[in-house]
Amino acid sequence: MFKKAFIFSIVGVVLYACATVAVTGRKQLSLVSNSEIIPLSAQQYQEVLKEGPLSTNQEQAAMVKRVGLKIQKAVEQYMASKGASSELNGFAWEFNLIDDPKTVNAWCMPGGKVAFYTGIMPICKDDTGVAVVMGHEVEHAIANHGRERMSQGMVAQFGLSTLSAAMGQNPSMTNELLMQAIGAGTNIGMLKFSREHESEADHIGLIFMTIAGYDPNQAPVFWERMTKQGGGQEPPEFLSTHPSHSTRIKDLQGWIPEAQSYKKI
């Protein structure tokens, strides 16, 4: 948590460092630009893939790629319909499945680098389940949630520093902050996605999956499965934030008619 005096001192910066979330119009702290964070993400993604190991389950790996490409297309259509295609500048999408049955998680980095872990696949069950998760995670990247959290993390760790200065000062911590910011890191303490971020990801993710041709009615059904699965283990990124499951499921149900109206774009 920021101290009051600290908040006071950064107000001036926040005034001009706020970007606007393309889709919702919400203001967000943005000390880092996409042109800086996308190359750093691409580099870190290569590291993640190198460590892997990538899943040898061809069927599941193909499922992640197949659904990913459809969601990518849907995102491109959606952003074009909003006149916001330039938000996708620099994106170079990739969709990979990492062999880690204990990790019930998935994430998308700035620039469209997606990882699923095999631990989430039994809950996804099929293409539609993968589309629920994919839409949600991709929206975190499109709405620059990771970038926003990276900015917050940098303020906390480095003060008002540029990304390149932070990299120069402490590259491993900067990389760690990035992984934290997208919901994948472990070492600096959890920077959880906020309720607001989760809600944005659920809402717009539902629209993405619908445009991609999947049935939005399956999103609340997926969350029911996730809730049942959640008991006892370390919560994945999805479960780590606060919309109670019943609220989340109710919200999703409420957004289905809106999502269906996007089928025609």
Ligand SMILES: [Zn+2]
């Ligand atoms: Zn999320």
